[in-house]
Amino acid sequence: MTSYAQAFALVSTRQANPHLQDLTDEELVARIRQNDEQAFACLLVRHLNSIHHYLLRLTGSRSDSDDLAQETFLRVWQKAHTFTPGKVRFSTWLHRIAHNLTVDQFRQRGRNPVSAIDANDKHFGPDFDRAAGELHERLSQVLTTLPENQRHAILLCHQQGFSNKEAAVILGVGVRALESLLARARRTLKAELTEVLT
Amino acid sequence: MTADELREHLDRLGGRLDTWPSAVAAEARTLIERSDAARSVYREARALDELLQHTLASDHQATPGLERRILNNLTERDPWQAVIDWFATSFWRPMATAALPLALGFALGWVFPESEQDEFYEDLATLTFYDAYETYPEFDDE
Known part of the structure; x- marks a missing residue:
């Protein structure tokens, strides 16, 4: 991963402003509105891994998630003036952009079955437990069989750490509808993994 | 609350009771104890x-070089796009903009009411551009 200093060097020959790293996401977006490329680089370094992980889980393809992540951040650059601080968190807005772009891509290309993320994409350490790995792989596999909107809901709440209310904003549905999606997904997962969970 | 109702709540809200509405969480805790x-x-x-937490959490790294690719693709913003977005991001903005000329017209009419001079110019315009003279009896030779 590129460091803040490296990212700053990529966008500007001006000396990097060390205080940028201390700013909140919302303050950085305010600077991006003034065409501050270093503020954009700062946000990119802060959020790229997370959004790429989310997109990789949604699409199952590293090249698709690269393209979608790029398009997501370019939209942030282009549309920074449409972000309203205080209405939603920046990360919620960012995920909403990524989600909408992914749905658009699914519509254009048709819904391909999503493959589980390759074990190479999970960075297991030296103390990697084979049984745990198999269990994780099994759950990853079951996740790919969930209907698209249920998978999105589970990923947003369990992987990306959003509350039900935030996940509902990202998916563009009401909180009750989001909870229904989560309930159906959890029932399916429990049914598929019953021998592990009991 | 019954065990089936608790299951329904757990499916909808997840297993962390501290994120539930406090009254429902209190009821659930009582039931779980009993x-x-x-x-x-x-x-x-x-x-x-916990299984979801461990499976989905990772120190995932984006593809090396992706930041550079994104930063190299930053382009100048189109100023017109900013104007279009300003209109498109809410319902009231285009409405207010459409209503503005109407409100301006009312305001001007209020500030500058019709005068005798306006009537003079109105008559002058009618006479200048009126060309259907045959409909006037005084121009009829018969």
Whole structure:
């Protein structure tokens, strides 16, 4: 991963402003509105891994998630003036952009079955437990069989750490509808993994 | 609350009771303390939560070089796009903009009411551009 200093060097020959790293996401977006490329680089370094992980889980393809992540951040650059601080968190807005772009891509290309993320994409350490790995792989596999909107809901709440209310904003549905999606997904997962969970 | 109702709540809200509405969470805690069936349902939900947590959490790294690719693709913003977005991001903005000329017209009419001079110019315009003279009896030779 590129460091803040490296990212700053990529966008500007001006000396990097060390205080940028201390700013909140919302303050950085305010600077991006003034065409501050270093503020954009700062946000990119802060959020790229997370959004790429989310997109990789949604699409199952590293090249698709690269393209979608790029398009997501370019939209942030282009549309920074449409972000309203205080209405939603920046990360919620960012995920909403990524989600909408992914749905658009699914519509254009048709819904391909999503493959589980390759074990190479999970960075297991030296103390990697084979049984745990198999269990994780099994759950990853079951996740790919969930209907698209249920998978999105589970990923947003369990992987990306959003509350039900935030996940509902990202998916563009009401909180009750989001909870229904989560309930159906959890029932399916429990049914598929019953021998592990009991 | 019954064990089945607790299961329904767990499916909808997840296994972390501290994120639930406080009244429902209190009821759920009481039931879990008293009922073996409720405890079993709760344990199953927590196990699923933890499995999801461990499976989905990772120190995932984006593809090397992706930041450079994104930063190299930053382009100048189109100023017109900013104007279009300003209109498109809310319902009231285009409405207010459309209503503005109407309001301006009313305001001007209020400030500058019709005068005798306006009537003079109105008559002058009518006479200048009027060309259907045959409809006037005084121009009829017959």
